[in-house]
Amino acid sequence: MPPYKKFERFLSQPDGNGKRIKLSRSNSLQHVTPCGKIAIVGVGSRGLTILERLTAIYDEQLHYYELDIYLIDPGRYHGQGVHSSEQSDNLLINTVACQVTMFGDESVLNCGPMRKGPSLFEWAKNINNEQCKGREIKENDYLSRALLGKYLKWCHDELVNNLPKGIRVHHYYETVNDLQRLNDGRLKLFLANDCTLYVDCAILTTGHGQNSLDNEENIYTKFVEECCSINPHLNYFRSYPLNQLQSIDKHAKIAIQGLGLSCHDVLSELTCGRGGHFLFDENDELTYMPSGNEPEKIYVYSRNCLPYSARGMNEKGVGGQYQARFFTRAAIDDLREKSGCFQLDFEKQLMPILIHEMCYVYECTLNEHWIEPPTKFQPSYETLQVIHRLMYPLHDVHFTSYDLFSSWIIQFVEHDLDEAYRGNIHSPVKAATDVLRDVRDTIRYAVDYRGLTPESHRSFIQNICPIMNRIAVGPPKERNQELLALLRAGVVEFACGPHAQVKCQREKACFEISTLSRQVDVDVLVKGMIETFYPKRDNSNLIRNMLKRGLIRSFFNGDYHPGGIDINKNQNPITTTGVPVRNLWALGNIVEGPNFYT
Known part of the structure; x- marks a missing residue:
């Protein structure tokens, strides 16, 4: 309807x-x-x-x-x-x-x-x-x-x-x-x-809410409370609201946890938001002119230490979208019919089709010729390797020193920017990754309302979504240009390579971020990530009281809770007794769990 x-x-x-x-x-x-x-x-x-x-x-x-x-x-x-x-x-x-x-x-x-x-x-x-x-x-x-x-x-x-x-x-x-x-x-x-x-x-x-602190955050805030008398700069922040970051002293060293879109917001607030500005030099290279009010040093890091890829320059106009040849609703319906089960395994059943679609777009763009009919297409080994490297750029890559990682990551960002400037139609790489944005409705069709098995749903949210977000829904290319300029200016630095650990160092009253090859100490830790909405951790009185009344319940797929409240396909919240509230609807972040990427 x-x-x-x-x-x-x-x-x-x-x-x-x-x-x-x-x-x-x-x-x-x-x-x-x-x-x-x-x-x-x-x-x-x-x-x-x-x-x-x-x-x-x-x-x-x-x-x-x-x-x-x-x-x-x-x-x-x-x-x-x-x-x-x-x-x-x-x-x-x-x-x-x-x-x-x-x-x-x-x-x-x-x-x-x-x-x-x-x-x-x-x-x-x-x-x-x-x-x-x-x-x-x-x-x-x-x-x-x-x-x-x-x-x-x-x-x-x-x-x-x-x-x-x-x-x-x-x-x-x-x-x-x-x-x-x-x-x-x-x-x-x-x-x-x-x-x-x-x-x-x-x-x-209601949009994005705010969760109560998780176990890790409780450790950080307790550490700050107990040691701030030794180090007055010591603090822990979530990234939003951004204006709270203005309280960070310019003599403090800070670290931003996460290299996605929120990281760019925090960087912008602590640089341009404090009077710095970017300009192009005589060689047409973007440079950063500090104001002197920036923190003493801004370190960035994440689990993989990979910045989000830049968006390809838009060549598709207002509503242009690639029309999938393989990853379609019909293909999903066919999988469900053949298996006799509504719930699918994304990694085993859907990911191969999605990769095939990306390979098709990559090769057709590279060769400037669309293969028709698409059923004739078989990806070459080289194309499969390209798509694999896009998704897993650190596979079989090992860094024996921080300097090697630092050099590699800058080249990684520069190469990605070159592709972004070619555009999302003319760059084979950006055309292929843009497939993930253009088929998002089909992904929703597969995932929404418990469309995946519980185990697959967990893996999809925890492992596959971060990859798709990093390669397909990154920042404007200008943001990664600015990141390079901040690195060249010495204002920003990668804290260390992949798999960094954070420790609360009581003796020095600071946060220690380290890998086997490097360690840095910082005064302020900023969690540069948007929180998932978990009803039972949400701080709003409305959600808490609706839970108490039994008007809403947390969404579960089997034993997995990806977030969000439970709803039916009409977007009506479901009560603790399993009955939909027919005159109440929920949309957006509050239902990201039963719905994917609202």
């Missing part, structure tokens, strides 16, 4: 007790027709999308009810979420401007009436120069999150200022502390300001 039909179906069908949902009347406004009440809890970009769809599908000529929509979010501007317009301009989004939009087009299927509106690129071209610092905006620019926040606020204002006649929007700049389902089927929301709201249905789009 098309997603936009779900709300209409809900309003016309019986609830779980066989009763029809009764549309409540507004407490604050007079209505001449029945009035439905909908709450959107969490109004970032995803919550704003729900508002856009509700207002687009509503037609006062066709619907017998009016709508009161309650937007509930503590942010200063509804619609922005984590993309606050007040954050630093040096923090970038990770998608090119022409591919970011709040409005659909004819390519979007089964979503109801389309509302025309500008993409981020189209909007940014037409705003005043002060916001864009007087520079020309191009389709493939990676714009700032602050500018995206302004775009989202503009979209919110456009929607609210042009509502259909039968819809009213109510803004609550608060958090929801609790949610209760009443005997009559309605939902009661308890806000932090002691206000209560009664609604017919609600959508949870």
